[in-house]
Amino acid sequence: MIERLTEELESYIVNAAENKIPGIFDNPTSSLEVFARVLPVDRPIAELERLESLYKKLLKHIAQLNNPELVYLVAKTQKEIGFILKYKPYGIKASTPLGFSIFFLENGEGFSFQRHLDTKTEVFYFIEVRPGKSFAFLCSYPEWEANYRPALFYEWLVKGDMSIFDRFCHNPESGDILKINKIGLVHTVLGCVMEEYANVSTDMVDRLYDQNKDNSIPKKFTREYFQSQLNNIQYPQRNRLVSRNEIGFISQSLEWMLINKIKMLSVAETDTYVAKRVLIPPKESWQFTSNKRFMSAFIGDGSARCELLKQNGLMVTGRKLFLDKHDVFLSLPRCNWRISNSSEKELQLSVFEIDEHSSLQ
Numbered sequence: 454m455i456e457r458l459t460e461e462l463e464s465y466i467v468n469a470a471e472n473k474i475p476g477i478f479d480n481p482t483s484s485l486e487v488f489a490r491v492l493p494v495d496r497p498i499a500e501l502e503r504l505e506s507l508y509k510k511l512l513k514h515i516a517q518l519n520n521p522e523l524v525y526l527v528a529k530t531q532k533e534i535g536f537i538l539k540y541k542p543y544g545i546k547a548s549t550p551l552g553f554s555i556f557f558l559e560n561g562e563g564f565s566f567q568r569h570l571d572t573k574t575e576v577f578y579f580i581e582v583r584p585g586k587s588f589a590f591l592c593s594y595p596e597w598e599a600n601y602r603p604a605l606f607y608e609w610l611v612k613g614d615m616s617i618f619d620r621f622c623h624n625p626e627s628g629d630i631l632k633i634n635k636i637g638l639v640h641t642v643l644g645c646v647m648e649e650y651a652n653v654s655t656d657m658v659d660r661l662y663d664q665n666k667d668n669s670i671p672k673k674f675t676r677e678y679f680q681s682q683l684n685n686i687q688y689p690q691r692n693r694l695v696s697r698n699e700i701g702f703i704s705q706s707l708e709w710m711l712i713n714k715i716k717m718l719s720v721a722e723t724d725t726y727v728a729k730r731v732l733i734p735p736k737e738s739w740q741f742t743s744n745k746r747f748m749s750a751f752i753g754d755g756s757a758r759c760e761l762l763k764q765n766g767l768m769v770t771g772r773k774l775f776l777d778k779h780d781v782f783l784s785l786p787r788c789n790w791r792i793s794n795s796s797e798k799e800l801q802l803s804v805f806e807i808d809e810h811s812s813l814q
């Protein structure tokens with residue numbers, strides 16, 4: 454069963470014309486085992502995205518079954534898969550199936566200058582600013598149209614120092630949060646490591662200037678390289694919300710809340726998702742109910758014991774999962790979990806909760 458489904462999936466993803474979906478819904482337990490095997494393998498992006506799309510379909514299907522055994526197996530499988538890695542000419546995108554990603558942009562490199570054509574909302578949380586050219590660019594589409602000339606823009610991007618474009622740039626500090634929450638805002642980020650929280654993982658974007666279009670993917674991008682980058686990240690202590698008004702960029706300090714010894718920072722709240730940082734001291738626990746939302750949590754530091762609970766708060770026997778630093782946790786809707794700090798250090802989580810109807814697109 455496992456071998457046959459693995460073969461079917463491998464064949465499906467390399468054949469873009471094939472529309473008949475392999476039998477992933479027949480036996481969800483086996484299917485999860487197969488995805489844990491095939492998703493952590495480096496592949497061309499188009500193939501990986503076909504595979505990822507099937508994995509999301511399977512998760513949606515399992516969420517409807519309300520089966521505690523499968524709830525536990527989904528969390529266990531996501532721990533085994535970890536991040537789904539996409540290598541791009543300008544950096545590495547490490548993502549969960551829900552819309553939480555960490556981008557490792559190379560020095561001076563970044564996304565194309567783009568605007569969203571649909572209701573995609575992106576929130577960037579800057580973890581680290583790389584040496585050299587690094588900025589977030591933000592302007593309205595009318596501002597872009599009034600100033601953009603291809604040759605001039607190219608010159609600015611290479612040499613810098615041109616006030617008509619410099620005024621749209623913010624030099625981020627680690628801990629800054631920037632929201633791209635209106636259709637048509639022209640934006641990019643260069644030279645940073647950051648978290649991204651987004652309601653859609655696909656690229657429904659209009660690329661207005663693509664400095665990467667002729668660039669190839671660096672050969673150094675491997676799982677080992679990614680792991681070394683991940684090992685270097687350190688979360689900042691302070692946070693600012695950055696936005697732009699008619700005069701320029703403004704930033705406002707954000708306050709952490711303390712609830713039952715647990716520190717929380719609201720990173721974003723949109724119509725469809727909530728993003729927050731959660732810090733749990735040693736020996737303390739956080740009880741979490743997913744309600745009508747899928748939830749992912751990235752372990753930024755420390756380690757966790759995650760116990761699946763019944764409605765009455767008692768543990769579901771044997772459904773316990775241990776997560777280490779840099780693991781990814783995934784919860785289906787309608788679940789209760791107790792997440793306990795099992796380390797001597799502060800347990801740091803980047804939590805993303807998204808409505809089940811908007812998720813896994």
Ligand SMILES: [Fe+2]
Binds near residue numbers: 569633640
């Ligand atoms: Fe974007």
